[in-house]
Amino acid sequence: MYPNTPNSSNSGQNPFMVQQEDEIDLKVLLFNYLQYWLLILACMIVGVLAAFLFNRYATNIYKVESTVLVVDDKPSLGTDLFESSGLGMLQGKSNIENEIGILKSFSLAEEAVSELNLNVQYFKEGLFSTTQIYDKVPILVSVDWKKIQLVGGRFKIEVISEDTFEFSIADNEFKIYNPADPYYKLLPEEEVTLKKSVYEFGQEIVGPDFTFKVNKISALPGDILQFNLVDTPTLALKYKNELTVGAINKQASILTLGLETPVRRLGEDYINKIMEMYLKRELTEKNKASENTVRFIEEQLSGISDSLRLSENNLQKYRTENKVFNLSEEGAVIFERLQELEKQLSQSELNLKYYETLRDYVANNAAGDIVAPSIVGITDPLLNSLVQSLSEAQAERIRLTSNFTDQAPAVRENATRLENTKKVLQENVNSAISNTRNVVADLKNQIRMSDRDVNSLPETERKLLGYTRQFSINENIYIYLLQKKAEAEITRAANLPKNSILDFAKAGQLPVAPKRSLNLLIGLILGLIVPIGFITVKDFLNTKIEDPKELEKQIKVPLIGMIGRNNAADAIPVLNNPRSAVTESFRSLRADMSYLSSQRGNLTILFTSSISGEGKTFVSINVASVYALMGKRTLLIGLDLRKPKIAEDFNLPNDVGMSTCLSSDTPWQDVVKATGHKDMDVILSGPIPPNPAELLLQDKFGEIVKEIKQAYDVVIFDCPPVGLVSETKELFAFADISFFVFRQGYSMKGNTQILNNLVEKGGVSKIYGILNDVHIDKGYGYGYGYGYGYGYGNNSYGYHEEVQLPWWKRALRKS
Structure with missing residues (x-):
């Protein structure tokens, strides 16, 4: 080897030489790691083996999905003018987002959990893991949720004979559920213990903070089972967070509901129940208008029935006493004219009463349900659409405030829309009241003029016309109200949810977790990274000369x-x-x-x-x-x-x-x-x-x-x-x-x-x-x-x- 002198320079190196030196550095690094190839290989094998064991004994998780068709609300006649005018009086509704909020609401989850009775979860012990059982349970635990109960932990049952079982605690992570305060749970002051270990099936098991019975269904001697109690609010919150709801794409109004669960049948039942309660809730909301209409008409009928009965008796009595049964030709003409005017007056007075009730409703910021104008015979399309918009905005506010705070953007947007709708409705109602009063005054004036013709008749016929006229007025109003009540009841019977279920819940055949191929790859990568990282850190911390x-x-x-x-x-x-x-x-x-x-x-x-x-x-x-x-x-x-x-x-x-x-x-x-x-x-x-x-x-x-x-x-x-x-x-x-x-x-x-x-x-x-x-x-x-x-x-x-x-x-x- 020819050594370099201290004064040698590298300034004359060309780029090829520098690149070659960099390549040699990579090989130096490679040789450094290859010294530990046995360690790296062993770690990779351990990583793959650990991933294989995890895949083998991990609980399979399945994806359960269903679809719901959401029908977009079409704007009523008149409301589209406000929505498209740019005045901001009526803001357009995000129907899809609202329906997603309803499906993911806590109240809907709570109703579904209560209907399914999921408060007791059963498990079966295996060699390496414990699996949950759902549909064919060998025992049935009856719990009195009106009493204080232990939730969260897990009890263990080992069947001894046909009539007895050994009772113990498998997991002591208990919390105390108090029905007087169901949304907050306390920790036990001391560890939960059992005074007795052997019980008979059907016998009440009573402890300091729990009371329930274990009934046998198909359990056999030697079976080892576990169960835990979960209160409804906790279950509802769990499923609310685990349920996923989303549109299949931005243009469609079809929602997909998804839930990942280890028990496929349980997931299917829960999603189907959620959709059932969702449609039931929608139908209930829809029937409220008809129910309120029937209630309003029945209140009016209770008052007019007495008047009708009294007027009928008076007419019958007068005819009997005076032996007068029919009006003369002249009296009949006058009666028909008065009857038509009074019929119009009755309808106008009924409309005026409705307008005044609606005005007070809006002025007092009432939150109850209101009767649609069309039910009482008011055909103004703008007024009908405004009342419908107000009712929908109030219902939406109730849904939103149950899930969000008052400062949430959706709640604030709803409040603005509600206020604008009330303002427009109040102006419209005030105008309708003024017009209706004018109509009532005009009709009364016409009736007074017709009364002059009545005075020209003989006294007997004049009195008969008065009794007949009073009876006819009450009868017409009564018949009219009965007709409207029948229409409201028919409407209520014919009501159907506007949304519909496209696909009922169905679980996938293959589990979505654990992801076996990915886990094996992760195990292999970790088996490679961990020893390389260890070697790198060791070399970095090494203070001895090696290279x-x-x-x-x-x-x-x-x-x-x-x-x-x-x-x-x-x-x-x-x-x-x-x-x-x-x-x-x-x-x-x-x-x-x-x-x-x-x-x-x-x-x-x-x-x-x-x-x-x-x-x-x-x-x-x-x-x-x-x-x-x-x-x-x-x-x-x-x-x-x-x-x-x-x-x-x-x-x-x-x-x-x-x-x-x-x-x-x-x-x-x-x-x-x-x-x-x-x-x-x-x-x-x-x-x-x-x-x-x-x-x-x-x-x-x-x-x-x-x-x-x-x-x-x-x-x-x-x-x-x-x-x-x-x-x-x-x-x-x-x-x-x-x-x-x-x-x-x-x-x-x-x-x-x-x-x-x-x-x-x-x-x-x-x-x-x-x-x-x-x-x-x-x-x-x-x-x-x-x-x-x-x-x-x-x-x-x-x-x-x-x-x-x-x-x-x-x-x-x-x-």
Whole structure:
């Protein structure tokens, strides 16, 4: 490998080279994760298995749907003029939104739940789960909801015999339902307990906060069942929130009702009941007008019946007493004229009475139901449409205020529409009252003029005409009211809901949940993401040097070489195992020395590190050994006077050494020891002195080094860690080349700053980095013996023992 110099520049790189480097970074990232492929594979299998078990034992949820046709309200004659005029008197109704609000209302849900009697829910225990049963229940629990009951928790029944069962509590999450305050529930002051455990079927079970009976239907001895009590408001609120109502599209007036439930039959029954109560409610609202009309007419009939009976008796009595039965021809003509005028007067007075009642109704802001004008014979289309609009607006307000607050946009819009309708109606009624009074006055004037002709008749005939006239007036009014009552009752009997059910509720054949394929995919993805996330976080929090490429970016000097992990127990693989991959890395480092220094005769090399344990002594020994194998006379000097290690590796006594020479007059030649290998000697550090820093800083050390360089071709300094002691900084001046040793998985990332400070602040030149103990493949082509960037790798051509790549790395290299 040819190292980069500190002054090299990347400014000349072309875009292709930058893109290629980015691609290599992706491969580095991929190799980083592939180291943990077994963990990732195991997590993916666990994720898929967990999803499979969830799918297997999760409760199936089915979608129940039905459709309702909503008939749009057509504007009545006259109301369309106001709606299209832009005056804002009558606002158009959003019929679809109103019907959706009704279907999702709490009151409608409460009515449906009460009709279905869903307050007791039954469950059957299975091996791994408990499922709800609905239609064919083996027991029937009778509850008196007029008394305080425990709701929310769950009771358990185990059938012992044909007549007895064991009663216990399966889930103690109870709340207290009080019928006096049904919408708020309290927690029990203490845990619910049972005084007795065995009961007979049909026997009343009484506790401090519950009272009910358990009746047997088809339960067999050994059956284990559970049930819980749910009050109507809670159930209604639950189903109200779960029911979905929406139009099939924006243009259609067809609503789709949907409910997701684990019990298909229950969902179908509930939606069908909701639609039934919805149509029943609509029909009830529709029949109110007819009922009010009948009530109004009956009130009028009760008064006219007495008058009719009295007038009839008076007429009959007068005829009997005076033996006069028929009017003369002249009297008959006068009678017919008066009869027609009085008939018109009666109708006008009835209309006036209705107008005055309607005026008082509007003026007093009454909220009751009003009679339609057409019922009493008023055919004004505008008045009829205004009364109908007022009635519908009031009914809509009742529906809206039961679900929304007064500040809701729909409620405020309804209030504006109601106020505008009342204003227009009041003006119309006042005008009608004025006109009707004029008509009444005119008719009375005509009657008075006809009364003059009556006075010209004989007294007997005149009195007969009076009795006949009174009877005819009452009879006509009575017959008219009876006719209107019959019409109202026919209308009520013929009323049908304007909306209709298109499709009754039907559950899907396949469950909508759990989504098995999606769950398996989620389990697979989670099994992939979780270990990758764990690895990413672990690497992010890792403070040790792992990646050689990252080390190259962090240090300000070139990274010259990487030394693989020495798996053998021997500390000198270069001499004892010359065909190993570690030995080849030292040969490669020796080859790079010729490019790092211009010295060809004598070469002094210094090795240091940031802390102890990074392998600088191991590197020093083996670099010295690799030079000795070339026939270079090599001397290894141990300068770590505080913690000497070289003696142990060569099995030599550390009795004399460099500390001996520096602290006495002993010549350095006397402390040189043979290593047992040709061309390689060693000067040990010697006995540990009390002042190692002061010894190495003496001028005598420089003189010794000068003499050693003249005697040996290669001199190797094994120095103490520069991050821990200070004297090493002074020793750089004696070396031609210096190396700072890092150890993979051991050296801290922050230690790179020590080397950078030596270069930037300490003025140290000719210093390079070495990564020792490389055994983790963190990148494409960087793991020693696996790549072709450092060392010979897999394609070694017999230079050293070959290392077989894993299958996934061979595949990636081929790609």
